[in-house]
Amino acid sequence: DLFMTPTAQLADVVLPAQAVAERNGSYTSIERRVQAFDAAVPAPPNTREDWRIIAAIAAKLGADWAFSAAGDVMLEINSAVPLYAHSSFENLLSPISLERKSSHYIYSGTSFTANAREGVQWATLAEQPDSAFDLKFMPPEKEPPQGDLTLVAPRVLYDGGTLIGEAEIIAAHIHQPAAALSRYDAKRLNLNDGDEATFTVNGVSLTLPVRVNRLTPRGVVLIPRNLKGFSAEKLLDGQGHVAVVEVEAVKSEPLVSTAPEMRG
Missing domain, CATH: 2.40.40.20 (Barwin-like endoglucanases)
Incomplete structure (x- = not known):
């Protein structure tokens, strides 16, 4: 946990995790786009990434997980989850050049360039040619509940x-x-x-x-x-x-x- 919340105070063991801005990793947005991010601020002492905490517990239980970075965890996700097969960190971190639709882009005095990480967007089932869906009509309730x-x-x-x-x-x-x-x-x-x-x-x-x-x-x-x-x-x-x-x-x-x- 990040803080000693009322729930954490009831626990026998509290594992100090790092916040999202204190570590690197990846996330999937609501448009199905998988993108990588870097740590933005230093992490407090004696804290660990979520995956490193889980790997340490697994090692105590006898598991041999050869994870040394967040990218190693993503490689296992790539092999285990078909939707993420092409979402390796190598692909997520590949920069792209933004397509300019006009010449009115001024970056003078800024600390960044016009490159961005687009990430990888996984396709919906509807976009796959062999997908089929059963559509069923659901009749409305005859007598809706009464109320204000x-x-x-x-x-x-x-x-x-x-x-x-x-x-x-x-x-x-x-x-x-x-x-x-x-x-x-x-x-x-x-x-x-x-x-x-x-x-x-x-x-x-x-x-x-x-x-x-x-x-x-x-x-x-x-x-x-x-x-x-x-x-x-x-x-x-x-x-x-x-x-x-x-x-x-x-x-x-x-x-x-x-x-x-x-x-x-």
């Missing part, structure tokens, strides 16, 4: 988790648990921005502040599933990403003055 809104539980990038929770520079960008409603639904339910509302799914209730958002569609409430407290997870109970919820505004009692009556 449809709960959609996305994930947000700045969730305050272990990877970014210790970074002071982005602390102001970390989302706080809240429920996002459209202006139309907020008005229909007599809710204002900042009000609290109770959301109920199958008898499970949760109270959250309301955020009125003009980008939220009508009939939908957005509650992120990966924020502190895992609000949406409690409502969904592991049943996918969507549910129908009932909404009730939380009423605040007016303050009553108890000051004694002034006599003239």
